[in-house]
Structure formats: structure tokens, C-alpha cells
Amino acid sequence: MNHRPEDLVTLFNTLFRKSRGTELVRGDDEPEYLPAGVAGVHAQVIFAHGYFASALHEISHWCIAGEQRRQLPDYGYWYCPDGRTxxxxxxxxxxxxxxxxxxxxxxxxxxxxxxxxxxxxxxxxxxxxxxxxxxxxxxxxxxxxxxxxxxxxxxxxxxxxxxxxxxxxxxxxxxxxxxxxxxxxxxxxxxxxxxxxxxxxx
Structure with missing residues (x-):
């Protein structure tokens, strides 16, 4: 089965760009979430390096984030990088x-x-x-x-x-x-x- 990130972008944006004001975007660097206003007209779920699995992971985070969290960059969380205690x-x-x-x-x-x-x-x-x-x-x-x-x-x-x-x-x-x-x-x-x-x- 062919797994193209472009298909996830199409599916997500068809569902949620208009109804939720949010679009899935293929990124070149680390994943990120940007609310509307910061990203532009639509909020953006940005997945890393065009990876299919990264897109599914970032969509999963967005699906859980509540309305207030979705008004904040990266849902208001500070990401603690690799090397954690x-x-x-x-x-x-x-x-x-x-x-x-x-x-x-x-x-x-x-x-x-x-x-x-x-x-x-x-x-x-x-x-x-x-x-x-x-x-x-x-x-x-x-x-x-x-x-x-x-x-x-x-x-x-x-x-x-x-x-x-x-x-x-x-x-x-x-x-x-x-x-x-x-x-x-x-x-x-x-x-x-x-x-x-x-x-x-x-």
C-alpha cells in the first residue's frame, strides 16, 4: 500500500480547513502547531520533514487539544527535548x-x-x-x-x-x-x- 503524506494533507484539509479553520502543512524542519493569526488565516498543523508518520502524530495531538489550547502556539506546551531526566x-x-x-x-x-x-x-x-x-x-x-x-x-x-x-x-x-x-x-x-x-x- 502506498503511503504518501500528500494524501493525508488532502484528507485533513478537506475535512478541517473550512470546518475548523485548520490545515495540515508539510514542513522542512521540526513539527509545530501555529494558531490562526500567527500562521495566517488558518491554523497550521506542521509535520516534520514530509514524513507520513510525523503527519499522523501531529494530527493526533491536534485531535486531542481543546479549544483554548488550539489558540496557543504548540498548544501552550513547552517541549522538553531529547536528553530528559x-x-x-x-x-x-x-x-x-x-x-x-x-x-x-x-x-x-x-x-x-x-x-x-x-x-x-x-x-x-x-x-x-x-x-x-x-x-x-x-x-x-x-x-x-x-x-x-x-x-x-x-x-x-x-x-x-x-x-x-x-x-x-x-x-x-x-x-x-x-x-x-x-x-x-x-x-x-x-x-x-x-x-x-x-x-x-x-
């Missing part, structure tokens, strides 16, 4: 669970590979990489069971339609990673409820 890394991982859970679901909808990002090579990596992955997976399952944030659900539907993915892809994904939830592959929960929950949020 254990305490800083723990805080980073805590706020990354939800956006990376959405990014993982977006990746499933695209049929693309997802990589957990602890983003701290110079600081010793993750505090507990296996535990972080488990929390991200559990949050993704919770989104499937209970519903995604509104904008995330709209974007997921657009990805599903464009890439031709459906409930069976999410059933397979959930079964493949069932060990992260303490389940055995093929467990009834992983095969039945995800289909019903997925249909309910479609």
Missing part, C-alpha cells in the same frame, strides 16, 4: 499516551506501521518502554470501546474510506497485540466487542 521522561510519557494511542489507530486505518516513540535517546530512553507500550495499547482499545474524540473519529473514518480498511483490520490488530492487555490471542473479548464498538463509532 527520568522525571521529565515520566511526565513526557504520561502526556503522550493518548496521542500515540490515536496515532496507532490511524496507522491501522492506513495499513501503515506504527512505532512507539519515547523520543529520549540521549537521556536513557523510556522509564518503562514495555509499560508505556501497554498503556498506549490499552488507551487505543478504550477509544475503540468507548468512542474517539470527535475530530479523531472524523479523521479515522476518512482514513478508512480512503485506504479501504474496515472492522476486520482492527479485530486483527487487537488480536495480534492482545498480550499487551494480558489476554491470549483469540480471546473472545478481542474478537467480539471490537467489531461492535467499532461499528458504533463509525
Amino acid at each position: 527520568p522525571e521529565q521522561q515520566q511526565a513526557f510519557e504520561r502526556v503522550e499516551i493518548k496521542p500515540q494511542a490515536l496515532e496507532w489507530l490511524f496507522s491501522v486505518a492506513c495499513g501503515s506501521r506504527f512505532h512507539i516513540s519515547v523520543d529520549n535517546l540521549d537521556g536513557g530512553g523510556a522509564i518503562d518502554e514495555a509499560g508505556f507500550r501497554r498503556k498506549v495499547y490499552q488507551q487505543a482499545c478504550k477509544y475503540l470501546d468507548e468512542g474517539l474524540p470527535v475530530r479523531a473519529g472524523q479523521f479515522l473514518d476518512a482514513l478508512r474510506e480512503f485506504y479501504g480498511t474496515g472492522p476486520e483490520h482492527f479485530r486483527q490488530w487487537r488480536e495480534q497485540h492482545a498480550c499487551l492487555a494480558g489476554q491470549q490471542p483469540g480471546a473472545a473479548h478481542s474478537l467480539t466487542t471490537v467489531s461492535e464498538a467499532y461499528d458504533a463509532i463509525s
Whole structure:
């Protein structure tokens, strides 16, 4: 399957440029969010170096940011760069669970590979990489069971339609990673409820 960032730009901007005053922009440097007024007429979600995965990650952050946060550059957060202390890394991982859970679901909808990002090579990596992955997976399952944030659900539907993915892809994904939830592959929960929950949020 061909994964072109230009397709994500088209899908996002068709959905949200007019309805939310926000556009996805391919950047040449680090990712950034600029609110309307700072960026121009529309707010801009800028992803890094034209990378497909970076676009999905930055869209995920935007889908979670509330209205007040979206009025501020980079949502009002100060980004602590690579080389974080254990305490800083723990805080980073805590706020990354939800956006990376959405990014993982977006990746499933695209049929693309997802990589957990602890983003701290110079600081010793993750505090507990296996535990972080488990929390991200559990949050993704919770989104499937209970519903995604509104904008995330709209974007997921657009990805599903464009890439031709459906409930069976999410059933397979959930079964493949069932060990992260303490389940055995093929467990009834992983095969039945995800289909019903997925249909309910479609």
C-alpha cells in the first residue's frame, strides 16, 4: 500500500480547513502547531520533514487539544527535548499516551506501521518502554470501546474510506497485540466487542 503524506494533507484539509479553520502543512524542519493569526488565516498543523508518520502524530495531538489550547502556539506546551531526566521522561510519557494511542489507530486505518516513540535517546530512553507500550495499547482499545474524540473519529473514518480498511483490520490488530492487555490471542473479548464498538463509532 502506498503511503504518501500528500494524501493525508488532502484528507485533513478537506475535512478541517473550512470546518475548523485548520490545515495540515508539510514542513522542512521540526513539527509545530501555529494558531490562526500567527500562521495566517488558518491554523497550521506542521509535520516534520514530509514524513507520513510525523503527519499522523501531529494530527493526533491536534485531535486531542481543546479549544483554548488550539489558540496557543504548540498548544501552550513547552517541549522538553531529547536528553530528559527520568522525571521529565515520566511526565513526557504520561502526556503522550493518548496521542500515540490515536496515532496507532490511524496507522491501522492506513495499513501503515506504527512505532512507539519515547523520543529520549540521549537521556536513557523510556522509564518503562514495555509499560508505556501497554498503556498506549490499552488507551487505543478504550477509544475503540468507548468512542474517539470527535475530530479523531472524523479523521479515522476518512482514513478508512480512503485506504479501504474496515472492522476486520482492527479485530486483527487487537488480536495480534492482545498480550499487551494480558489476554491470549483469540480471546473472545478481542474478537467480539471490537467489531461492535467499532461499528458504533463509525
